[in-house]
Amino acid sequence: MSNALNWNMDRVFEGGSHSVELQDKLTSIEKAIQEAKELVENWSVDQDEVGFPKLKDFLEKREFITNGLSEAGTFARGLASADAKDAQASKVVNQLGSIASQMNAVETRFMKQLKDSSDEAWNKLLSDDSFKDVSFALNEKREQGRKLLSENEERVIQKLSLDGLHGFGNMYQSLVNSIKIPVKEDGKVKVLSAGQAANKLSGDSDPKARHTMLHLWEKAWQAKSPLFADTLNHLAGFRLQTYQLRSEDDFMNPPLEYNRMKEDTLNVMWDTITENKPRVVDFLNRKAKLMNLEKLSWPDVAAPVSVGTFTPKTYSFEEAQDFIVKHFGSFSTEMSGMAQRAFENNWVEAEDREGKRPGAYCANLPESKESRIFMTFSGSANNVSTLAHELGHAFHSHVMRDLPQLNRRYAMNVAETASTFAETLISNATIEAASSVEEKIALLDSKISRAAIMFMDIHSRFIFEKRFYEKRQNGLVNEKELRDLMEEAQKEAFQDSLETYHPMFWASKLHFYSTSVSFYNFPYTFGFLFSLGIYSKAKEVGPSFEGNYRNLLRDTASMTTEELAEKHLNVDLTQSTFWQSAIDEVLEDIDLYMSLTENYS
Incomplete structure (x- = not known):
């Protein structure tokens, strides 16, 4: 097996972020977008002798464009992730955003054309062998087209989103990059980035160190909370205004439609989780005892637990x-x-x-x-x-x-x-391969803690975001209100089982600032x-x-x-x-954990 710790990006495009091959690709994509634009103009599904062949040609062109944007996006964002100092990679990511917005305008035109077709022509289209396999996606596009404004209005929204919605998304990244957290290590002060501090927040084995880091972490985000509040308010405001223009009266509809699921499904999922939360609270309380704590605090939930004197297995x-x-x-x-x-x-x-x-x-x-x-x-x-x-x-x-x-x-x-x-396959295999009861407890704890985050932490994010959007519909939500909403949601989701919470989580969590989708949680x-x-x-x-x-x-x-x-x-x-x-799989792990830790608590 390979010993290489680094990916091979040259096989995608040679030359890194300054790749000439990449720029040639982007040029070909932009040319294809113009050709796709011409294909969807002055065309209708109802003209089956012309419309069907044009649609087939458009879908082929669309395939080339979307695959190309995905290929280039993975490359550029990958370089930016691997080296935060690669300014050219970030520049290319922005360039891709601009090109994608051109395609979004074409896609809007495409959906409008589908929406304007007669039911008779549409049914004939879907029965054609060329389109049967993609009938679900085409139907979905047609339904989305029915919710769109005029082409010109949608084009204006797309244009404004570059410096509006996406501009505030970029603003958030700049704010995060400016976060610096000074910590004392070996008698010296070391300044950590947000990413470095996040790793220490739950990764440190010492509860006091974790709690100190949470205090420093909260303080760092709190210092810039007005800026984060402005950013979050304007992101949500842009989205809500767009919904209003499109006569969308419920802010939950877009994320549910995006996820192709019913609200009944979402509600029954959360209800079933809530019914089973007392068992998860039992786990959290047992974990607290193993850590010699009265109750867990926010950073303790995902922190490792250790019993006995075993040395955890490490892997090359x-x-x-x-x-x-x-x-x-x-x-x-x-x-x-x-x-x-x-x-x-x-x-x-x-x-x-x-x-x-x-x-x-x-x-x-x-x-x-x-x-x-x-x-x-x-x-x-x-x-x-x-x-x-x-x-x-x-x-x-x-x-x-x-x-x-x-x-x-x-x-x-x-x-x-x-x-x-x-x-799950690998987590279960590592638990089976544990060389001692103590190691098995540690591995089980890690696995169940991830489930607790899914049941409690993610639920708190959902509760917070829903209540924030409800308030944002009536005006700006200031940083104090955001902190209060966040802490209330965390207490409710964790059934008040923690000693301390993380009120500034609304600022530190990237997912609340996603420009692609809202409710990046459930x-x-x-x-x-x-x-x-x-x-x-x-x-x-x-x-x-x-x-x-x-x-x-x-x-x-x-x-x-x-x-x-x-x-x-x-x-x-x-x-x-x-x-x-599904929850029973987690409860089985909790039962085993409670049994194995009985003598240690």
Whole structure:
């Protein structure tokens, strides 16, 4: 297996952020956008002798453009992530945003054309062999077109969004980059970036150090809270004004439609989680006792717990690769083979060094037919699980490679399906491989803590964002109100089980400032539980489930979430039964944890 800790980006475009090959690609994309624009002008689905061939040509051109933008975007954003000082990479990311906005205008025109077609012509179109396979996506585009304003009005919104919506998104990134947190280490003052401080917030083994870091962390974000409040208010304001112009009267409709799910499904998911929260609180209380604390504080929830005197297993990057390939193979030879190819062809940027942005992600390269994975690997079992998680995303892209782009546009809620499934395989394998009870407790604690974050922390984000949007409809929400809303949401979601909370979380969490989608929260919990429900089904069915799982992933962009679950799992997501089966996977872990820790508490 490969020892390389750095990804190979030259195989995508040579020359890094100054790549001539990349600029040539962007030029060809812009030319294709102009050609696509000409194809959708003065055309109608109702003119089937002209409309059908023009639509086919447009979809082919659209495929080239969207694949190209995705390829270039993964490359440029990857370079910016790997080196925060690469100013040219950030410049290219902005350049891509400008080009994408040109395509957005064409896409608007396309959806308007679909919307204006007669039902008779539309039904004839969908029965044509050229369009049957993408009928769901085309229907979705037509419905979206019905909600749009005139072309000129939509073009104005797109133009204004560059310095409005996206401008404030860029402003947030600049504010985050300016955050500096001074800490004392070995008698000296060291200034940490936001990313470095975030790693220490829950990663330090000393509770006092974590609590000190939370205090410093809160203070740093608090110092700039008026600026963060302005940014968040204007992001939400731009979005709400756009909804109002399009006669959208409920701010929850767009995120639900984007995730192709019903509000009933979302509500029953949260209701079922809430019914089971007392068991999770029991876990949190036991964890507090193991840490010699009366109650956990905010940074303790995700912090590691240690009992006894065991030394946690650490993995070299090569050992992590071998472990993942082996245990992926226990479920799917195709998953295992893809992971091996990813390592051998250097898809992963894993080096632990300064200058990298925090976090981990996987991005697709549809033209290269590969993915790129970004993370920082330091050898822990959690790092191995994170690597598996991102490889799960890569597998999701892998099984959809031969599908048209319209059928690869899966929503955020199902985007976490393959990743969480892969992570669960590896997390369970590391627990099974534990060399002592103490190590097994530590690994179980890490796994259950992730579930607690999905059930409590993510729920608090959802509660906060919903209440913030409700207040924002009536005017600006100041920084004190934002702090109060955040702390109230955290207390409610955690059932007041913590000693201290994180009132400035509204400022420090990037997801609240996403310019692509609002409510960048509930899809994580949905994907987590949807994946666990699938995992439960896989255990029940056995080896024959591999093919069904693959087919489910391939259909994630071709039907609603409820239809997907009905077709491949034979379950109704608007009922609690499926959600409880997923939560039961977590409760089994909690039962084992409580049993193993009885003598240590």
